[in-house]
Amino acid sequence: MDVLTDDERAHALRLRAFLDEQVAPIANEYWAKAEFPMHLIKPLAETGSFGSAIPSVRQFENTAVFRGWAALETARVDASVATFVGVQSGLAMNSIAVGGSEEQRQEWLPRMATGEVLGAFGLTEPLSGSDSARGLRTTARRDGDNWILDGEKRWIGNATFADVVVIWAKDTADGQVKGFLVTTDTPGFTATKIEDKIALRMVQNADIVMSGVVVPESRRLQNANSFRDTATVLRLTRCEVAWQAVGIAVGAYEAALRYTKEREQFGKPIASHQLVQDLLVKSLSNITASIGLCLQASRMQDEGVQRDEHSAMAKAFATSKMRETVAWCREVLGGNGIVLEKGVARFFADAEAIYSYEGTREMNTLIVGRAVTGIAAFV
Structure with a gap:
């Protein structure tokens, strides 16, 4: 930990204590039954694990070195919990921080930082993984003030219990990939847990199907246009x-x-x-x-x-x-x-x-x- 500042080291030790005391004793149990320990989400948020790279919501000023070390500390105890944090904080929240408007950042990020709102990141598809840049098949069609999303996603972590999923879809008009904030209670959206995994069993990966999902323009990430x-x-x-x-x-x-x-x-x-x-x-x-x-x-x-x-x-x-x-x-x-x-x-x-x-x-x-x-x- 010598590479961290004094403040960062204190936070890293706080995180390590939480992981050793609350995660380590139950990790094997939850891994074996392929369930996520939902009761740990709020305490995780209290350690500052969500949104630590985003100045407007992070608990303290920190560096990329600290964030990397925090990922090491978390995975050292359990990779599933580290992956959950990576999805919530790194992928979902960063998508909004990078691609969202100021209004979208203010609406979503503070609640995600506290764990009140849980997020997921929908990029990978059944037929598109490494070739997502060109092979994305999920489509977004503009219809007045709304967008119509159709397609499938696979291996989407947190999606079975997330409140909102950042869905990346190809605009049928210009062929560009755009981001959308899709709440999981939207009609036409379903997320089904992938069973029988041999790795990251605590992570709730899902197959997502979207059929005629209506998303308002206000839920399109305004600065994510390719x-x-x-x-x-x-x-x-x-x-x-x-x-x-x-x-x-x-x-x-x-x-x-x-x-x-x-x-x-x-x-x-x-x-x-x-x-x-x-x-x-x-x-x-x-x-x-x-x-x-x-x-x-x-x-x-x-x-x-x-x-x-x-x-x-x-x-x-x-x-x-x-x-x-x-x-x-x-x-x-x-x-x-x-x-x-x-x-x-x-x-x-x-x-x-x-x-x-x-x-x-x-x-x-x-x-x-x-x-x-x-x-x-x-x-």
């Missing part, structure tokens, strides 16, 4: 997802380290075995390298010089190293590594989702490759 604006939101959050990946690796490493000191084989703790130490050191090295890259990317964001390729590199690298690390940590535990109560299995499973969402490793690599060569190799 996919460039969508990409701005993703750039702001992608680096925090990289920090989440580091947090997952840290959580798995800490559990594995504890286990090696408690578990005895051949008459001594397995921490004294050379091959076990090798796995622990490789894991710690991955974590250390990932923190260094994420820290630099966040500092560049604070300095206003971060570009797409910087956050893309951080996300691709950190999630790849996370995947290696959780596998090594599971290996340390042997057969016990697949049991929830031993502390690694949840991180091992959740890593697979973080590895893929907000841009796969391959897509983020191609973003960096385009910057390096000047040639886009996406298709």
Whole structure:
């Protein structure tokens, strides 16, 4: 935490205490039954977790470095809670902060910061994930003072209990992607929970279907007029997802380290075995390298010089190293590594989702490759 200011460090320690005391004891239980602990939402809001990047609603002045570290701290205890915060604060609230009018920001952001209003972010579709920039199939048709939305979304976190979903749809008139604030009680809007996931089981992902959903012009994000604006939101959050990946690796490493000191084989703790130490050191090295890259990317964001390729590199690298690390940590535990109560299995499973969402490793690599060569190799 030496990279944080004194005020930021105090808030980070407050967040860590909340997570250790209220989230850690119930994480396995809620993960196993695939339910989200709704009673934690208001206490999470009180820690300042929602809207921390938005000056008008954040509890205290902070940096991108702090926000990244907060994502690490949260994911270190549970990746599902970190993802919930990322959707509410990073994707939904930032969409309004970036793309909304001043009136829209005043209407929605204060209530979202307190957890009174819960949000979701609807971009990914059943047939459009990595190619959302061009392959978006959800349409928006202007009809007087209203817009008519038709289409489907998939993997939309928080959508089963959200009050409002930021829906990204293609305007049939000009072909541009625009953002809309769709309240979930709007006729023609349905959200159905995706069942039987093996990762992020606490996160309530949903399939969304919109059939003739009427949205007033006042609910169109007034400053979100192309996919460039969508990409701005993703750039702001992608680096925090990289920090989440580091947090997952840290959580798995800490559990594995504890286990090696408690578990005895051949008459001594397995921490004294050379091959076990090798796995622990490789894991710690991955974590250390990932923190260094994420820290630099966040500092560049604070300095206003971060570009797409910087956050893309951080996300691709950190999630790849996370995947290696959780596998090594599971290996340390042997057969016990697949049991929830031993502390690694949840991180091992959740890593697979973080590895893929907000841009796969391959897509983020191609973003960096385009910057390096000047040639886009996406298709």
